[in-house]
Amino acid sequence: xxxxxxxxxxxxxxxxxxxxxxxxxxxxxxxxxxxxxxxxxxxxxxxxxxxxxxxxxxxxxxxxxxxxxxxxxxxxxxxxxxxxxxxxxxxxxxxxxxxxxxxxxxxxxxxxxxxxxxxxxxxxxxxxxxxxxxxxxxxxxxxxxxxxxxxxxxxxxxxxxxxxxxxxxxxxxxxxxxxxxxxxxxxxxxxxxxxxxxxxxxxxxxxxxxxxxxxxxxxxxxxxxxxxxxxxxxxxxxxxxxxxxxxxxxxxxxxxxxxxxxxxxxxxxxxxxxxxxxxxxxxxxxxxxxxxxxxxxxxxxxxxxxxxxxxxxxxxxxxxxxxxxxxxxxxxxxxxxxxxxxxxxxxxxxxxxxxxxxxxxxxxxxxxxxxxxxxxxxxxxxxxxxxxxxxxxxxxxxxxxxxxxxxxxxxxxxxxxxxxxxxxxxxxxxxxxxxxxxxxxxxxxxxxxxxxxxx
Numbered sequence: 348x349x350x351x352x353x354x355x356x357x358x359x360x361x362x363x364x365x366x367x368x369x370x371x372x373x374x375x376x377x378x379x380x381x382x383x384x385x386x387x388x389x390x391x392x393x394x395x396x397x398x399x400x401x402x403x404x405x406x407x408x409x410x411x412x413x414x415x416x417x418x419x420x421x422x423x424x425x426x427x428x429x430x431x432x433x434x435x436x437x438x439x440x441x442x443x444x445x446x447x448x449x450x451x452x453x454x455x456x457x458x459x460x461x462x463x464x465x466x467x468x469x470x471x472x473x474x475x476x477x478x479x480x481x482x483x484x485x486x487x488x489x490x491x492x493x494x495x496x497x498x499x500x501x502x503x504x505x506x507x508x509x510x511x512x513x514x515x516x517x518x519x520x521x522x523x524x525x526x527x528x529x530x531x532x533x534x535x536x537x538x539x540x541x542x543x544x545x546x547x548x549x550x551x552x553x554x555x556x557x558x559x560x561x562x563x564x565x566x567x568x569x570x571x572x573x574x575x576x577x578x579x580x581x582x583x584x585x586x587x588x589x590x591x592x593x594x595x596x597x598x599x600x601x602x603x604x605x606x607x608x609x610x611x612x613x614x615x616x617x618x619x620x621x622x623x624x625x626x627x628x629x630x631x632x633x634x635x636x637x638x639x640x641x642x643x644x645x646x647x648x649x650x651x652x653x654x655x656x657x658x659x660x661x662x663x664x665x666x667x668x669x670x671x672x673x674x675x676x677x678x679x680x681x682x683x684x685x686x687x688x689x690x691x692x693x694x695x696x697x698x699x700x701x702x703x704x705x706x707x708x709x710x711x712x713x714x715x716x717x718x719x720x721x722x723x724x725x726x727x728x729x730x731x732x733x734x735x736x737x738x739x740x741x742x743x744x745x746x747x748x749x750x751x752x753x754x755x756x757x758x759x760x761x762x763x764x765x766x767x768x769x770x771x772x773x774x775x776x777x778x779x780x781x782x783x784x785x786x787x788x789x790x791x792x793x794x795x796x797x798x799x800x801x802x
Contacts, residue, residue: 354511355526358454358481361508367451367479370429374422376476376509381418383504384411384469387496391465394492398464399586400662402628409585410466413743417470420745420762421477428477428766431775439801442779449770451479452553453529458520458543460535461489461633462589462683467557468497471532472510474765480530481509485523488516489633528552530769534591537681537754555758555768557591558751559681562710563702564594564738565724567695568602570714574736576610579687580618582712582738584665587630588685589637592710592731594738595682596671598698601691608667608689612652615665623664624657631661632684638663641684644677651689673701695720699727707731707753712738731755 366372384391391411395401401410429449436445455475459468468486475482484501486494494514501512513519524546531554533543540556547554564582566575582594599607619626632638638661645654645666653666663685668677671688678688692698702708711733713724721735731751734741742749742761750759760768786794786801 351513351522351526354483354507354513355454355528357508358483358511361506362451362453362481367481367509370426373429373477373479374425376505377418377422377425377473379504380469380473380476380500381415381422383500384414384418387500390496390499391493394490394496395465397492398461398490399589399633400627400629400631400660401586402630405585405628405630410463413466414469414473417473417745417761417765421473421765424763425477425766428763429479436776440776440778441784442782444777446775446777448773448775449478449766450773452769452771453480454483455480455530455532455769456483456485456523456526456528458485458523458531458533458535459487460591461487462586462591464490464493465497467534471534471555471760471765471768474760475532475769476510477766478769480769482511483523483528484510484512485520486512486514488514488519530554532760532768533557540756555750555760556756557749557758557760558709558754558756559591559683560706560708560751560755561595561678561681562592562708562712562730562733563698564597564712565695565698565714566597566599566603566607567713567715567717567720568600569716569720570603571716571736572603572607573610575714576607577614578737579712579714580611580614580665583687584615584618584629584685585739587632587663589630589633589683590739592739592742593683594687594710594712595708596678597687597689598701599689599691601693604689604691608651608669611667611687615652619665622655623653624655624660624662629662632663633661635661637683641682641686644682644684644686646675646677649675649688653685695723699724702728707751707755709751709755710734710739710741729753 392403392406395406431446431448433446436443457471486497498512501510527550531547531552534557537558540558619629623629649668649670651667651669653664656663665685668688671690707729709731711730713735732741745762748759748764749761750756
């Protein structure tokens with residue numbers, strides 16, 4: 348605890364020096380981070396393989412490449428974002444000018460999860476650097492190899508006063524949350540998110556929560572079933588389903604369910620062979636605890652395909668569960684694994700009612716060729732973000748914010764939204780000294796009629 352307090356004290360001193368306020372300094376730090384990632388790309392890839400058995404392609408696709416793309420975009424645009432922005436001034440403030448100044452919060456805490464341990468640690472850090480903050484980074488203890496390379500990079504390239512990294516498990520998390528930060532960025536489960544928000548409330552600390560939930564995938568009868576099957580299987584099996592925006596369960600029109608499931612079964616074989624647990628590129632479950640939890644959710648009587656697993660490698664084959672009901676155990680929690688429960692419907696209104704009765708999901712996926720169905724679903728269901736005729740990829744862009752709503756989180760980031768998330772927008776009105784309209788000053792006498800004409 349004493350060491351942690353000293354780290355935060357050092358960061359406050361660094362921030363108070365004013366160094367981080369200059370866009371040139373921020374750009375230099377972002378470029379340094381970009382260089383560090385490139386120089387250590389092989390080590391990062393190896394770490395992700397050890398923690399989650401991610402293939403090099405998947406590691407670059409979902410972790411390293413996304414960060415490098417985000418860095419290029421932010422480096423290109425940072426100077427314009429950091430400038431004061433002049434806005435209109437009401438006539439009632441004549442003669443004045445108004446402008447907004449983005450300023451960093453100060454010392455921020457970034458707490459990241461284990462499922463995308465590199466991307467979900469570094470992506471918010473990029474935003475914190477861009478906005479001019481000092482950062483304390485807490486990677487997950489469940490992904491020790493990736494945490495170790497993050498520690499190595501941060502300590503090698505950055506002053507601890509600017510970016511510090513804290514290792515450890517729950518005890519370290521608890522000690523961090525007992526400290527006063529100027530902003531907290533947390534990515535993880537809903538239950539832990541509630542604890543983080545409660546701790547932040549004690550100091551009235553603003554925060555972003557990137558959580559999760561059960562994200563529905565809807566396939567209507569007019570969808571292109573072959574493409575839908577391929578994209579759903581890809582999205583569900585990416586990182587072995589350990590993705591906060593993975594399609595959690597499938598809602599498919601009863602007329603096309605059988606055909607879609609056959610196509611999905613075929614795509615699983617195409618992607619991973621007849622024995623996915625033996626495929627060297629198929630990711631593993633993070634640890635024994637989560638492995639056992641997932642196995643307990645598989646009802647053998649409802650397995651359409653898959654169902655096998657390897658306890659030695661912690662791998663579970665992509666599994667489709669058919670004839671599932673809303674009351675089944677697999678529908679009571681976020682799955683976070685390669686298990687896809689399937690429910691059917693005969694009218695899209697049933698889907699809308701069913702989803703809206705449950706907590707707002709982080710993502711929603713709809714497969715349809717009907718513009719009317721697309722419009723109805725998007726306007727009728729509240730969710731963080733999603734795709735029409737695809738899965739997952741809506742988060743892989745710097746041109747849109749990524750974040751949840753309701754129980755799936757609050758706040759968003761990526762691109763300019765990362766800069767905005769870690770910046771306070773300071774409003775300034777500058778008044779001229781050449782004229783001073785006396786209407787607002789006492790004595791008020793009979794000024795109210797004039798005031799009503801002006802306001």
